[in-house]
Amino acid sequence: MNAVAITGIQRPATDWEYVKDLISGLVYAVTHPSAVRTAIADLVVDRLDAGAGAGVLVFQTAASAAVATLTFSDPAFGAASSGTATASAITSDTNATGGTVSKFETRDSNAVAVFLGAVSTSGSDINLSSLAVGAGDTVSMSSLTYSAPA
Numbered sequence: 001m002n003a004v005a006i007t008g009i010q011r012p013a014t015d016w017e018y019v020k021d022l023i024s025g026l027v028y029a030v031t032h033p034s035a036v037r038t039a040i041a042d043l044v045v046d047r048l049d050a051g052a053g054a055g056v057l058v059f060q061t062a063a064s065a066a067v068a069t070l071t072f073s074d075p076a077f078g079a080a081s082s083g084t085a086t087a088s089a090i091t092s093d094t095n096a097t098g099g100t101v102s103k104f105e106t107r108d109s110n111a112v113a114v115f116l117g118a119v120s121t122s123g124s125d126i127n128l129s130s131l132a133v134g135a136g137d138t139v140s141m142s143s144l145t146y147s148a149p150a
Contacts, residue, residue: 031150037083040148044115045077045085051109057090059101059119059128059139068096068139072106077146087144098135101128115146 032040048055054074059067073088104126106114117125126144133139 032083032148034082037148037150038080041080041083041085041146044148045080045087045146046075047112047114048072048076048106048108049074050112053109055106055108055114057141057144058105058107059133060103060105061099062102064103065099066097067099067101067133068093068137070139070141080146080148083150084145084147087141087146090141090144092138092140094138096133096135096137096139098133098137101131101133 055072055076057070057072059069061067070093071091073090075088077085077087079085101119103116104119105116108114119126119128119131121127121129121131
């Protein structure tokens with residue numbers, strides 16, 4: 001940043017840079033206390049139970065084609081604690097369509113999207129042992145948690 005010395009005080013060369021510098025020291029990240037995070041998590045995962053049946057977890061390609069569809073229990077998740085809810089048993093897809101997984105979408109039984117995310121083999125929202133799924137393969141989920149933002 002270009003600065004101009006004014007009687008011993010460093011001031012940015014433009015008014016906009018000066019305002020940005022003032023504001024940058026005042027901006028705080030929004031956070032939620034644990035009780036609020038727990039309420040958020042319960043609100044989100046309870047949406048999977050909307051409709052007459054169980055919700056689903058759909059693994060998709062980058063072009064949004066379904067690769068495998070796993071079925072949640074009904075109810076899908078237990079009560080959240082400390083902002084995190086753990087899924088009840090999830091039924092495997094024993095006859096996957098197949099493709100390369102890059103993302104997922106959860107839906108209630110009315111096919112309304114509830115939450116979405118990325119899929120990889122590590123460091124992602126959901127981590128799979130392999131992203132390549134063959135037609136007819138079985139795709140299973142050993143565990144799944146939803147954590148509300150801090």
